[in-house]
Amino acid sequence: MSLRLVLLGPPGSGKGTQAVGLAEALGVPAISTGAIFRDNLARETELGKTAGQYMSAGQLVPDEVTNAMVADRLSQPDVAAGFILDGYPRNLEQVAELDAMLAERGLELDLAIELTLDHGLVIERLLRRAEIEGRADDTEPVIRERLAVYRQSTEPISGAYAARSKLASVDGDGSIEDVAARLRKVCQPAG
Numbered sequence: 001m002s003l004r005l006v007l008l009g010p011p012g013s014g015k016g017t018q019a020v021g022l023a024e025a026l027g028v029p030a031i032s033t034g035a036i037f038r039d040n041l042a043r044e045t046e047l048g049k050t051a052g053q054y055m056s057a058g059q060l061v062p063d064e065v066t067n068a069m070v071a072d073r074l075s076q077p078d079v080a081a082g083f084i085l086d087g088y089p090r091n092l093e094q095v096a097e098l099d100a101m102l103a104e105r106g107l108e109l110d111l112a113i114e115l116t117l118d119h120g121l122v123i124e125r126l127l128r129r130a131e132i133e134g135r136a137d138d139t140e141p142v143i144r145e146r147l148a149v150y151r152q153s154t155e156p157i158s159g160a161y162a163a164r165s166k167l168a169s170v171d172g173d174g175s176i177e178d179v180a181a182r183l184r185k186v187c188q189p190a191g
């Protein structure tokens, strides 16, 4: 059976890592909007150039750009098995847009899973990652901006999914394997 999931959580919560692991466990693709933008940026595509301006400032790429990219990705054949979205939706407008994209295909989201992590830990993790990976948007002022955008635009999404009984919360503090096991457990009843 197919499983359509959204993974929510602050930058640095481990969403990206966990989305890949969970997708493998469930046999569905992990779709990361941030990774698609970074790939386009590296290949210097038009999309990458547009997105890069916002990413380097820690701001959201405009909805029309992001929504079109996700719609395109969700029309690929591998999505028939389901998907895990990582980094999308990121504001309430994108929640509505995702609903519309799925409704158009006669589909619904199964579950949004929120990875929770203390904001102090988030900054610590991101600064450590900055040293290791050298991601351009992992400098302290940009991290602070990304967290501010997260609080303002992305946090309200959890409430929207909770209101329709589609939200599960998972503690993101722990080893990668511990958190992965918690996530797999939450997915069982939905699968």
Ligand code: ADP
Residues within 6 Å of the ligand: 010, 011, 012, 033, 034, 035, 037, 054, 055, 056, 058, 059, 060, 061, 062, 066, 086, 087, 088, 089, 090, 094, 137, 146
């Ligand atoms: P993180 O969640 O750790 O900040 P991501 O890789 O998810 O990192 O996203 C990196 C950047 O890509 C964001 O700061 C934003 O500029 C852009 N981005 C990713 N997803 C979206 C989205 N759904 N809407 C708008 N911008 C996005």
